[in-house]
Amino acid sequence: MNDAAPISILIADDHPLFLKGLREIIEQESEWRVCGSAQDGQDALDQIVDTSPDIAILDINMPRLDGLAVARYIHERHLSTAIIILTMYDDELLISRAVSCGVKGFIIKESAIDDIIAGVETVARGGYFLSPRLSGRLFHGSSEHHILQNVVRMELTKMERKVIRLVSEDLTTRDIAEKLFISPKTVENHRSNICKKLKLHGKNALLRYVLEHKETLQRILQEC
Amino acid sequence: MNDAAPISILIADDHPLFLKGLREIIEQESEWRVCGSAQDGQDALDQIVDTSPDIAILDINMPRLDGLAVARYIHERHLSTAIIILTMYDDELLISRAVSCGVKGFIIKESAIDDIIAGVETVARGGYFLSPRLSGRLFHGSSEHHILQNVVRMELTKMERKVIRLVSEDLTTRDIAEKLFISPKTVENHRSNICKKLKLHGKNALLRYVLEHKETLQRILQEC
DNA sequence: TTTTTTCTGGGGGTTATCCCCTATATTGCT
DNA sequence: AGCAATATAGGGGATAACCCCCAGAAAAAA
Numbered sequence: 001m002n003d004a005a006p007i008s009i010l011i012a013d014d015h016p017l018f019l020k021g022l023r024e025i026i027e028q029e030s031e032w033r034v035c036g037s038a039q040d041g042q043d044a045l046d047q048i049v050d051t052s053p054d055i056a057i058l059d060i061n062m063p064r065l066d067g068l069a070v071a072r073y074i075h076e077r078h079l080s081t082a083i084i085i086l087t088m089y090d091d092e093l094l095i096s097r098a099v100s101c102g103v104k105g106f107i108i109k110e111s112a113i114d115d116i117i118a119g120v121e122t123v124a125r126g127g128y129f130l131s132p133r134l135s136g137r138l139f140h141g142s143s144e145h146h147i148l149q150n151v152v153r154m155e156l157t158k159m160e161r162k163v164i165r166l167v168s169e170d171l172t173t174r175d176i177a178e179k180l181f182i183s184p185k186t187v188e189n190h191r192s193n194i195c196k197k198l199k200l201h202g203k204n205a206l207l208r209y210v211l212e213h214k215e216t217l218q219r220i221l222q223e224c
Numbered sequence: 225m226n227d228a229a230p231i232s233i234l235i236a237d238d239h240p241l242f243l244k245g246l247r248e249i250i251e252q253e254s255e256w257r258v259c260g261s262a263q264d265g266q267d268a269l270d271q272i273v274d275t276s277p278d279i280a281i282l283d284i285n286m287p288r289l290d291g292l293a294v295a296r297y298i299h300e301r302h303l304s305t306a307i308i309i310l311t312m313y314d315d316e317l318l319i320s321r322a323v324s325c326g327v328k329g330f331i332i333k334e335s336a337i338d339d340i341i342a343g344v345e346t347v348a349r350g351g352y353f354l355s356p357r358l359s360g361r362l363f364h365g366s367s368e369h370h371i372l373q374n375v376v377r378m379e380l381t382k383m384e385r386k387v388i389r390l391v392s393e394d395l396t397t398r399d400i401a402e403k404l405f406i407s408p409k410t411v412e413n414h415r416s417n418i419c420k421k422l423k424l425h426g427k428n429a430l431l432r433y434v435l436e437h438k439e440t441l442q443r444i445l446q447e448c
Numbered sequence: 449t450t451t452t453t454t455c456t457g458g459g460g461g462t463t464a465t466c467c468c469c470t471a472t473a474t475t476g477c478t
Numbered sequence: 479a480g481c482a483a484t485a486t487a488g489g490g491g492a493t494a495a496c497c498c499c500c501a502g503a504a505a506a507a508a
Contacts, residue, residue, distance in 0.1 A: 015334045017242055020249060021242060021245030021246075109242075116240075189455085192496070203462095203463060203464050396465090409489095410488090425467095427492095
């Protein structure tokens with residue numbers, strides 16, 4: 001960390017308060033420099049492409065383009081900027097998705113300031129960083145979200161994913177049939193197969209399951 | 225705001241980053257002074273009792289004691305400190321609860337910095353402040369949470385509340401009947417009456433409704 | 449090309465929920 | 479004491495979801 005040139009860092013968060021706090025923290029370090037800030041993902045991406053900072057610290061929830069979408073873009077085009085993702089929640093599904101988007105660091109916002117600094121430092125040195133609170137649970141076997149990811153993404157077929165998504169949107173079998181231009185009976189078959197694959201038994205089991213994991217499901221099933 | 229003595233402000237948030245940002249914003253104003261900061265509610269409360277600041281800005285979600293509990297304590301003992309609550313979400317139920325805890329300001333964290341300053345200023349002058357995004361919807365008639373609060377608490381009878389709570393815990397009519405030592409038919413009647421009062425129609429409407437508002441419901445129905 | 453999987457339909461059945469009734473006992477309020 | 483609301487219980491019916499079976503067509507994989 002004894003380079004002459006300071007490490008350039010772009011920060012992006014739609015919460016002004018957070019942006020302010022983050023900037024203060026970074027500017028306390030003499031070898032770091034905030035080369036830009038953004039309040040939405042698109043602006044952040046444009047600035048990254050323009051100025052190619054060493055590191056970009058992105059909030060995961062931002063207007064126009066979320067942090068992961070920015071990360072995916074950077075990763076696919078092999079740009080040099082290392083991405084650190086900020087999040088409010090320790091959501092394992094997000095972490096695994098982030099890793100596949102080439103994210104180098106994953107920091108939970110409630111971290112102590114020293115932990116945040118340590119994370120940025122690690123990534124600046126070319127390493128990977130996960131907030132302590134996150135990494136603990138990461139290797140803790142099958143979390144709810146892992147089940148969801150594996151089961152919904154891997155085991156379910158395209159049509160089954162479409163159906164389960166529409167179920168989660170409060171549509172009945174008949175509605176789904178109309179929407180997909182297939183017979184209600186076919187939809188029932190799909191429902192039945194979904195229940196088998198997800199090991200759901202009993203009346204309204206699928207409905208309960210789907211409403212219980214509504215947000216997570218709809219996040220996973222965006223592509224359908 | 226031309227007093228000689230600066231306005232003393234205590235800030236509390238379990239997110240160090242936020243705390244940092246908040247402190248920076250406040251210290252930019254010459255007539256304001258951060259007289260203390262805390263990362264949990266108990267610490268905040270102790271400091272408020274000790275130093276009686278003019279204003280305390282409290283995050284709603286904090287370890288040990290949440291922001292509303294602190295506000296309630298301050299309010300019940302008629303301490304002079306004015307409370308401003310910070311929150312991530314525009315949850316109307318929280319606002320109404322906060323108002324009954326004597327809270328003077330309610331600021332959503334994603335507000336622009338100027339809005340935050342305006343809010344603190346308003347409360348410092350003895351006024352009440354609600355973030356623009358919040359107040360807009362507050363007077364917008366029947367919000368989801370108002371429906372819940374009014375309908376569930378006021379319109380539903382004791383038994384109906386017990387039943388809807390057990391429905392939200394994934395119990396079937398038969399299970400509920402066994403648990404309450406009444407006939408399944410009675411439970412069905414209660415369900416039916418609940419549906420009428422909540423204006424729910426169609427198959428599984430109650431189940432959908434209840435799962436949709438699970439957390440809110442169980443928060444409201446703690447006493448059952 | 450052969451094989452497997454998926455998608456598409458259907459028959460027929462059980463059950464839970466919702467919905468419309470009626471009716472009695474109890475509780476609480478005026 | 480009388481009235482209203484509530485809790486209890488049931489009859490009977492409609493429908494949606496689940497559950498088992500089967501089978502042909504289409505698509506994907508081997």
